[in-house]
Amino acid sequence: MSVIEFAANGVVYSSIIVLGSIGLAIIYSIAGFANFAHGDTMTVGGYAAFIAFGAIGGLGTTVLALPVGFFVAVLVGIAVAAVVAIITEKIVYEPLDIGSIGLLITSIGVAFVYRALIQLGFGAGRNQFDIPAQRPIEELIAYGVRVTPHDLAIVISALVLVVGVHVLLQYTDLGRKMRAMADNPDLARASGIRTHRIKLWSWVLGAGLAGAGGAFLGLYNALTPRVGFSVLLVIFAAVILGGIGSVYGAMLGGFLIGMVVEMTPLLSRVGIPIGVDYGPAVAFVIMVVVLLVRPTGIAGDGTAGGEGI
Amino acid sequence: MTDRFDFGAYWSNLTNAEKRLTMALSVLVFGLVIALLTGALGASYFLFLFGLAGMYALLSLGLNSQWGFTGLINFSVAAFFGIGAYGAALMTGSNSPIAGGFNPIFGLAIGLVLAAIVAVAIGIPTLRLRADYLAIATLGLAEVLRLVLQNERQWTNGSAGIRGIPSFFDGWPLLGEFPQSMPGLEIAIVPGSPVVLGTPFWRQLLNVTLLLGFLGAAFLILRRAQRSPWGRLQRTIRADEDLAKALGKNTYSYKMQAFVLGSLIMALAGVFYAHLNLFVNPGDLDPITTFYVWVAVILGGSGSNRGALLGGFVVVAIREGSRFANDISWLPLDAAPLRLLMIGLLIILVMRFRPQGILPPQRELIWPSAIGREAPSRPDRGVPQSNGGETDE
Numbered sequence: 001m002s003v004i005e006f007a008a009n010g011v012v013y014s015s016i017i018v019l020g021s022i023g024l025a026i027i028y029s030i031a032g033f034a035n036f037a038h039g040d041t042m043t044v045g046g047y048a049a050f051i052a053f054g055a056i057g058g059l060g061t062t063v064l065a066l067p068v069g070f071f072v073a074v075l076v077g078i079a080v081a082a083v084v085a086i087i088t089e090k091i092v093y094e095p096l097d098i099g100s101i102g103l104l105i106t107s108i109g110v111a112f113v114y115r116a117l118i119q120l121g122f123g124a125g126r127n128q129f130d131i132p133a134q135r136p137i138e139e140l141i142a143y144g145v146r147v148t149p150h151d152l153a154i155v156i157s158a159l160v161l162v163v164g165v166h167v168l169l170q171y172t173d174l175g176r177k178m179r180a181m182a183d184n185p186d187l188a189r190a191s192g193i194r195t196h197r198i199k200l201w202s203w204v205l206g207a208g209l210a211g212a213g214g215a216f217l218g219l220y221n222a223l224t225p226r227v228g229f230s231v232l233l234v235i236f237a238a239v240i241l242g243g244i245g246s247v248y249g250a251m252l253g254g255f256l257i258g259m260v261v262e263m264t265p266l267l268s269r270v271g272i273p274i275g276v277d278y279g280p281a282v283a284f285v286i287m288v289v290v291l292l293v294r295p296t297g298i299a300g301d302g303t304a305g306g307e308g309i
Numbered sequence: 310m311t312d313r314f315d316f317g318a319y320w321s322n323l324t325n326a327e328k329r330l331t332m333a334l335s336v337l338v339f340g341l342v343i344a345l346l347t348g349a350l351g352a353s354y355f356l357f358l359f360g361l362a363g364m365y366a367l368l369s370l371g372l373n374s375q376w377g378f379t380g381l382i383n384f385s386v387a388a389f390f391g392i393g394a395y396g397a398a399l400m401t402g403s404n405s406p407i408a409g410g411f412n413p414i415f416g417l418a419i420g421l422v423l424a425a426i427v428a429v430a431i432g433i434p435t436l437r438l439r440a441d442y443l444a445i446a447t448l449g450l451a452e453v454l455r456l457v458l459q460n461e462r463q464w465t466n467g468s469a470g471i472r473g474i475p476s477f478f479d480g481w482p483l484l485g486e487f488p489q490s491m492p493g494l495e496i497a498i499v500p501g502s503p504v505v506l507g508t509p510f511w512r513q514l515l516n517v518t519l520l521l522g523f524l525g526a527a528f529l530i531l532r533r534a535q536r537s538p539w540g541r542l543q544r545t546i547r548a549d550e551d552l553a554k555a556l557g558k559n560t561y562s563y564k565m566q567a568f569v570l571g572s573l574i575m576a577l578a579g580v581f582y583a584h585l586n587l588f589v590n591p592g593d594l595d596p597i598t599t600f601y602v603w604v605a606v607i608l609g610g611s612g613s614n615r616g617a618l619l620g621g622f623v624v625v626a627i628r629e630g631s632r633f634a635n636d637i638s639w640l641p642l643d644a645a646p647l648r649l650l651m652i653g654l655l656i657i658l659v660m661r662f663r664p665q666g667i668l669p670p671q672r673e674l675i676w677p678s679a680i681g682r683e684a685p686s687r688p689d690r691g692v693p694q695s696n697g698g699e700t701d702e
Binding site: 096 | 382434435437438439440441442444445446448449450452453456457459460600603607643645646647649650652653654655656657660661664
């Protein structure tokens, strides 16, 4: 495989990681804790899209070799992940009166409950969308790039969502309030922002993006109850690299870490015999090195407490 | 504590939680004795479970000395457990690719030395980090270690694991022959279903003895350490690290000491596991092992060594109890997700309703929140109850 081919795979994988990272960063900056259930929220979204696609099937025409029904299913995945997150916030996190570390530990319990319920419902095996696999696009093979129309669909959809998040944060009232709250919750509340409501919206946004990521993860590979948890550490690495709590940092970090994971096999060409299995490990070592050199990440503002979005 | 043991005074000195728990444990022990005598529970299987529970208790003690006392969020429990287990297995196992066939005492030594080295190696980059970064970083490094054990077949046999590990006392004079040389006993208390005590029973009894040795040593060392000025400083770091720094203490160095101490105890549990299970594979390092131990510690009460012991037993009750779900045929339930569900719910419920755990440390005023925030539940003693284990930074 050529370098450009590894890079193309990296872009596809990065698109999924970016969706997860943005959501994690939003939840971190508004709800105030490292949410270990984020990976399993992705799994929830992925399985919801899987059921929805099974119900509506190949609706309408096809776009990029995907039936329109698939995109509807992704929307269902987004909605279900958001609803599950809201319910969890209401039932589990909101009544808690403990600090961020207590919330972190609680979120591990939440992650286990999500995963256990999915495994009880669907078993531990693999589930795949009933969409025939595609051959790589002919026109691009000439340039040494082997990507399928499905890969292209993932990248474009992720791009649309990322731009949507940017517009939402910068040009809407909700986005302005979210940024204010991420910056300084007390000041935001004092200025009359209903911080409680903004927190719920941040769960909707963060979990919704995770749900989309989970659906694409299912299309990219296959769905298993562990699929979200297996990318959780990569997503954490991306978010920390970008500066925990920073959404634009998470976009950049997600892109870089996704590329690193997919391009790890190239290391063996420069004499470091490391296989593709070590992709997440390399991402992780990079994260630890970044933490040592610059504890606030690439886009972190260096202040200890209030990170801006 | 009075000089002469006075049961009445001791009993009235206990908190309500301790009284309820003592009664619940008494009922449980009574039930177990009945089950053992009637043959409903095999004696050697019971000892195996006891060994497993003690192993989790040992792991919990190790984590407790890091999280409960110094406030280090270590999510790499499984890694140190695995280092102990692999250290022992690689030295003694019959299909070890490196150096099989040594006396288990060498495995013990190698496991502990490796754990200390890795603890320092992981501690150097991570112990300076903020609490939540530390959690993520340690979990990640534990995964890196698991990936290495799984992929470096030439050293670890990869996912095939290492088998043929002898019992810890094999090859020792006297003790090595003990299980074979002890006579088989049949005790018929209930007619028709005698309790059989054969070689497996004696072997498990030996394992439990080893475990009690490890557990007792760890418990005593920790208690001694935590009552010393060193332990007081660790609690200060947990409560307010800046204060400890202001007092001129090198908190990084103290945190490293607590991290290494706890990791050594976890590795000890791993060594025991290798000789109990006689087989290790990379699956033993799955992150779920780490979270089992976390459940044990927060359930028992962060900072409480008694709580850690209790938590270890509860975890094994969940782990082994859920196996019986498979036997109930009319329930369409699978043991693995059921176990996960119970662990998850337990974490959420404990954090919601009793974040200080079932047996929080009672007689130490070690957390800033221990003073004044909550009315003492036993005003007659005039000492505010510690509501320790509160998990704010």
